Amino acid sequence: MPLEPLSQKEIEDRLTELPGWSVADDRLTHTYRLANHFAATALVVHIAQIQDELDHHSDLTLGYNTVALSVNTHSVGGAITHLDFGLAQRVQEIAPTHGTS
Numbered sequence: 549m550p551l552e553p554l555s556q557k558e559i560e561d562r563l564t565e566l567p568g569w570s571v572a573d574d575r576l577t578h579t580y581r582l583a584n585h586f587a588a589t590a591l592v593v594h595i596a597q598i599q600d601e602l603d604h605h606s607d608l609t610l611g612y613n614t615v616a617l618s619v620n621t622h623s624v625g626g627a628i629t630h631l632d633f634g635l636a637q638r639v640q641e642i643a644p645t646h647g648t649s
Contacts, residue, residue, distance in 0.1 A: 553627030562633050569636055572618075576632045579616040580643050591615050591643060598638045604631045 554562070563569055569578045582588045592610050595617070599605045606619035617639065621629040 551621065551624055551629055551631070553621075553624050553629055554633075559628055566633070566636050566640055569640075571628065574626055574628065575618045575620045576628055576636055577616070577618045578636070578639075579614055582613050582615070582644060585612050587644075588613050588615050594642050595639055598642070599635065602631070602635055602638065604635050606635060 559571060563571070566578075569576060571577070580588075580591060582591060588610055592608055592615055595606070595608060595615070604619075604621075606617045609616040609618075617636075619632045619635055620626045621631050
């Protein structure tokens with residue numbers, strides 16, 4: 549079965565399952581705010597491991613105490629697919645629940 553972009557309705561429905569995630573510029577995004585730079589760096593390492601396991605990679609930006617993710621699926625023209633939500637769900641499972649935005 550070929551990979552297909554999700555419809556706007558499918559995206560909106562799936563976003564309800566991922567608190568703090570949103571869509572900006574046709575990308576699924578989230579910024580995590582952590583206690584300090586070490587915690588943010590550790591989160592980046594864990595996210596990188598998940599991305600390698602899934603063979604699906606986001607843009608990651610590491611700040612002093614922030615980690616920003618932005619992802620879409622390049623192979624379908626930069627649209628949002630179930631692969632993006634799968635990655636977001638895995639990240640959500642390991643990310644701290646406090647102090648996110």
